[in-house]
Amino acid sequence: MQNMNKKNLLLSTALVFLFASQLINCRTGDENFYIRNVLPANTSIAILIEGENDLKNAVFTEFMKAGYRVKAMNANDFYTIADVFEIKDFKKTNVLSNAAKEDSEAAAIAADKMYDNIYKLHLYNFENEKADVLQQIRLKYKTDYILLIQMKEWQEGYSWARGIQLDTMDLFYVHNYPTGRSDTVQTIVGRVIKTISTGSP
Amino acid sequence: MRKQSSYFRLRFGIWTLALFAVPCAVNATTIAIGSFISSSDHPDVKELEFRVPIEFMKVLTIDNSLKVIQPQESKTALNELNFAESSTFSKSQYSAICEKLNTNYFVHGTFVREVNIQERPNPYQNVPEELRPANAPVGPIITKTVDLYSIIQFYDNKKGTVFSARYTGENKKLLTITIEGMANSLLPLLNSDKQSFQTDFIKKGSRLILISDLDNAATNSVMINMLQQGFFIAAASNLEFTGLDNNEVQTLRHIATLNSFIDEPSPDLDQLGKYPLFPTRSAILNLKNKNRILDIVFKNNQNQVATLQKMKERYQADYLVIVSSEKPVFVRAIDLNSMNLFALYESIKITEDAESSEVSRVLSALKLLTEKPELITVKDIGKASRLPGQGDDLAAVAVLLFDDRTNTANYQWMSNSLSSAITSSMKKVFEFNTPDAALLAENSMQLIKTEVPSPVDLSKFKTQTNSDFVIVGNYRLQSEDNQMIITAAIYDLSTGRIIGEASEITSVDGELFNAVDSVARQIVQAIYRMATSGT
Numbered sequence: 001m002q003n004m005n006k007k008n009l010l011l012s013t014a015l016v017f018l019f020a021s022q023l024i025n026c027r028t029g030d031e032n033f034y035i036r037n038v039l040p041a042n043t044s045i046a047i048l049i050e051g052e053n054d055l056k057n058a059v060f061t062e063f064m065k066a067g068y069r070v071k072a073m074n075a076n077d078f079y080t081i082a083d084v085f086e087i088k089d090f091k092k093t094n095v096l097s098n099a100a101k102e103d104s105e106a107a108a109i110a111a112d113k114m115y116d117n118i119y120k121l122h123l124y125n126f127e128n129e130k131a132d133v134l135q136q137i138r139l140k141y142k143t144d145y146i147l148l149i150q151m152k153e154w155q156e157g158y159s160w161a162r163g164i165q166l167d168t169m170d171l172f173y174v175h176n177y178p179t180g181r182s183d184t185v186q187t188i189v190g191r192v193i194k195t196i197s198t199g200s201p
Numbered sequence: 202m203r204k205q206s207s208y209f210r211l212r213f214g215i216w217t218l219a220l221f222a223v224p225c226a227v228n229a230t231t232i233a234i235g236s237f238i239s240s241s242d243h244p245d246v247k248e249l250e251f252r253v254p255i256e257f258m259k260v261l262t263i264d265n266s267l268k269v270i271q272p273q274e275s276k277t278a279l280n281e282l283n284f285a286e287s288s289t290f291s292k293s294q295y296s297a298i299c300e301k302l303n304t305n306y307f308v309h310g311t312f313v314r315e316v317n318i319q320e321r322p323n324p325y326q327n328v329p330e331e332l333r334p335a336n337a338p339v340g341p342i343i344t345k346t347v348d349l350y351s352i353i354q355f356y357d358n359k360k361g362t363v364f365s366a367r368y369t370g371e372n373k374k375l376l377t378i379t380i381e382g383m384a385n386s387l388l389p390l391l392n393s394d395k396q397s398f399q400t401d402f403i404k405k406g407s408r409l410i411l412i413s414d415l416d417n418a419a420t421n422s423v424m425i426n427m428l429q430q431g432f433f434i435a436a437a438s439n440l441e442f443t444g445l446d447n448n449e450v451q452t453l454r455h456i457a458t459l460n461s462f463i464d465e466p467s468p469d470l471d472q473l474g475k476y477p478l479f480p481t482r483s484a485i486l487n488l489k490n491k492n493r494i495l496d497i498v499f500k501n502n503q504n505q506v507a508t509l510q511k512m513k514e515r516y517q518a519d520y521l522v523i524v525s526s527e528k529p530v531f532v533r534a535i536d537l538n539s540m541n542l543f544a545l546y547e548s549i550k551i552t553e554d555a556e557s558s559e560v561s562r563v564l565s566a567l568k569l570l571t572e573k574p575e576l577i578t579v580k581d582i583g584k585a586s587r588l589p590g591q592g593d594d595l596a597a598v599a600v601l602l603f604d605d606r607t608n609t610a611n612y613q614w615m616s617n618s619l620s621s622a623i624t625s626s627m628k629k630v631f632e633f634n635t636p637d638a639a640l641l642a643e644n645s646m647q648l649i650k651t652e653v654p655s656p657v658d659l660s661k662f663k664t665q666t667n668s669d670f671v672i673v674g675n676y677r678l679q680s681e682d683n684q685m686i687i688t689a690a691i692y693d694l695s696t697g698r699i700i701g702e703a704s705e706i707t708s709v710d711g712e713l714f715n716a717v718d719s720v721a722r723q724i725v726q727a728i729y730r731m732a733t734s735g736t
Contacts, residue, residue: 032421034428120452123445124508127410127437131515134436150417160421164436169516170408171434176421 031201033175035163039196041067044143050152055185059149062189066197071141131169138166147173147196154179154188161192175201230391233270233302234258235279235309236286237351244718246314246349249376251726253310253351256376260384260577267391270302275309278302289354292361292466299358306391307356308383312375315348351379355387356466362455364390364545365462384577386461386545396547399574401536403567407519408433410512410537413563414447415526422560427567435516447527456523457502458509458535461542506540513537524566526559532566544570597634599668600624601645603689604675612685612709615676619687619717623672626721627728636666648673656697663694670694672724678709685709687720691727701727 039045045068049059063070138144148162157180163173175195179188195201237253239246254272261269278301279286284294288311298307321342325333350369357364366386370378386398403409409432415423424434455464509521523533529548536543546569551562603619605612627633644665648654654662654673662671674689689703703723707716 032425034425036428120455121504121508123412123449123453124505124512127412128508128511128515130437131512158418160417162421169436171424171428171436174421174425174428176418176425 031175031177033177033195033201034173035175035195035199036170036172037165038199039068039145039163041197042069043145044069044071044141045145045147046071046137046141046143047147047149049149055151058185059151059189062186062193066193068193071143134164134166134169147192149189149192151185151188154183154185159188163196177201229266229268230306231268231270231302231304232261232306232308232391233275233278233298233304234261234272235275235298235307236272237310237312238286238288239312239314240288241312241314243314244715244722245375246312248722249312249351249379252376253312253379256380257308257383260380260388261391270304275302275307288352289363290356290466295356295363295466296358296361299356305358307358308353308387310351310353312351313349317346317348319344319346349375351375353379353383353387355390357390360547361465362463363466367460381577385574388577390545390547397545397549399534399544399546399569400576401543402573403432403520403522403534403571405431405571406433408435408517409520409522410435410437410516410518412445412450412453412521412523413526414445414450415559415563416444419526419558419560419563420444423563423567426564430571432571435518437512437516437518447525450523450525453523453533454531456533456535456542457505458542459506459540461545462502463542463545509535509537510540513540522567522570524563526563528562530562530566532570534570544574596669597636597667598627599636599641599645599662599666599671600627601641601649601671601673603687604649604673606675606677607685609678612676612678615687615713615717619674619676619689619720620672622717622721623689623724626718626725636668640666649675654692659692659694659697668694670700674703674720679706683709685713685716687716689720689724691724703727 045063047060047063047070049056060070134146137146144166146164146166150160153159157178159177159179161173161175162171164170165172173196175192177188177191191201234254234257237250239250258269258271261267278298282297282301284290284298290298295307299305323338323341325337349371350367352365352367355364366382368375368379368382385400389397411434413420427434512518512521518537521535521537525531530551531548532544532546533542534544535541546566549566549569551565600620600623603616605616644662647658648662648671651658659671662668670691671694672689672691674687676685676687678685685707687705691700692698693700701724703720705716705719707713
């Protein structure tokens with residue numbers, strides 16, 4: 001049972017890091033967004049954001065000020081994604097040495113085939129596990145919405161946000177925002193809040 | 202006046218078209234048609250062995266730029282290489298075949314008919330006999346189901362990959378399904394510009410999972426575009442912190458679904474070369490008796506399908522789309538409801554301009570998937586067998602009434618039935634003219650009554666009826682065992698030579714009807730052999 005909880009904790013933590021992750025090679029461009037349904041104030045939302053605690057606090061504060069019930073799901077993270085949920089680690093998987101002992105050539109071919117398949121399956125299963133974790137978050141935090149906000153690169157001119165509706169597993173909100181010189185954490189988060197609460201930035 | 206020899210005038214769609222296609226195919230893509238073998242002797246499946254290559258050649262000859270190597274030539278190459286006809290080959294065998302035939306592509310196939318008998322205990326077995334209802338079954342409940350399907354293997358020698366597609370259908374429909382399926386999947390794959398097949402499209406309002414190698418910003422742009430168009434995006438993939446890079450997405454190029462499979466063929470191990478691509482009941486049972494390597498490879502395919510099914514359950518998604526934004530842009534699209542691969546693009550041609558970006562490349566790919574594809578129909582295939590300018594210059598084939606030599610009045614019906622069955626079978630496969638019925642009735646008696654027609658009789662018949670070929674036959678009863686013997690032969694009237702013969706010995710019961718069909722098939726096979734061997 002304890003192991004199970006640990007595993008869940010790891011997966012949840014992994015997901016937090018997973019979503020609120022760094023943006024490499026991000027590109028600037030025009031602001032564009034899509035929102036299917038707005039979230040009125042008082043809605044429970046889980047917010048995932050990567051960054052230092054002061055950044056997180058600033059973001060959470062803005063949402064709380066706007067009247068949203070913010071679930072504290074990534075307020076305290078100790079693990080890194082690379083420790084627990086890194087796809088690339090599976091490239092090093094070595095479980096095949098005993099796959100086929102009939103003869104060495106056969107073993108090598110079987111190993112190749114099996115290795116390819118394991119990696120491929122892992123890519124697919126990764127999505128399946130992620131779905132399970134999202135449902136755990138939904139039940140554990142009693143929220144139907146998760147908001148992902150990427151602000152790590154905001155000072156370099158780029159931020160983005162995504163919203164997931166957990167009961168349907170749909171993406172209901174996507175927002176690319178090229179940050180300007182005058183933008184601050186507050187103005188960027190304010191833009192996200194305005195978009196999800198009114199339907200336009 | 203007839204200008205061509207009778208063989209040329211016998212306008213079997215493929216044979217004639219293949220001849221015309223060759224001169225146009227100086228720098229053409231070459232494809233070799235191999236054997237389509239049946240794992241069953243059942244007539245429904247056996248018939249497909251010779252009909253499918255013919256129909257498939259018709260499909261291929263739609264495109265005049267293709268050079269088509271006929272099954273007979275492929276068979277000769279296999280013999281020279283000492284390869285037995287098989288449902289699949291290893292990678293080195295495929296390469297050797299392609300080199301021998303000097304072809305880029307080699308296509309062959311298998312037909313499988315599986316009879317599955319399931320036995321369940323009788324629900325009344327513990328009920329006293331006097332209490333059972335009148336219509337209660339006696340003994341165990343036996344249910345019999347028949348699975349009939351064809352598997353087409355398409356080897357691309359340049360890429361070293363084999364694309365397999367499985368088509369399932371009921372008896373007679375399978376031919377149509379197989380041919381249309383092959384037309385829609387293989388023909389576009391032969392076109393070097395498209396390298397694609399697409400049999401369905403993503404409907405608006407459906408939910409998709411998109412796996413790509415785009416970075417987060419680009420992913421957002423693509424998703425916004427799709428959402429704005431009215432599609433739903435499942436909250437899977439591209440939400441993780443580094444996402445997948447192109448190398449990782451490349452690993453998803455090779456996939457297994459319920460109807461299709463694309464991978465490199467196995468290396469030279471015999472066992473691996475024959476691993477079953479699709480999970481059939483008998484394949485699963487057979488695996489229990491084979492080595493574990495087979496088991497591993499086979500189960501890999503099953504695992505992929507099972508994992509994708511889980512993905513469908515988790516996200517309630519309708520489609521999984523895998524797309525690479527880096528060139529060459531490839532696409533795989535799976536309908537998660539049917540678990541079928543419905544679109545495959547090996548390399549999407551993207552117009553190069555200043556605006557071309559990874560986002561526009563992926564959106565171009567998605568645009569293809571959301572547009573209804575133009576499918577090739579059987580009707581189109583039928584048209585392909587017609588050559589402009591040939592007019593009525595078809596071969597005239599006379600199918601005479603079979604001579605009743607049973608000395609009873611009981612089997613007179615067979616005389617007309619046999620000739621009708623042959624005519625009907627031929628019409629399914631070939632285009633030909635039928636000589637004037639009155640001329641036939643007037644001039645055929647000599648041939649019908651003769652055991653072996655003389656060249657003089659044949660020549661005379663040709664002149665009288667203006668026919669190119671004649672099919673004659675008879676049937677008689679063996680008094681000792683009451684078996685019926687049916688024989689038939691087809692003659693080329695221009696040379697007086699016999700082209701092929703058919704014979705069948707059958708009991709005088711329900712089997713008689715099968716025998717009639719069998720004779721018809723044998724005759725058509727003989728014509729097909731003649732057509733494809735070019736003799």
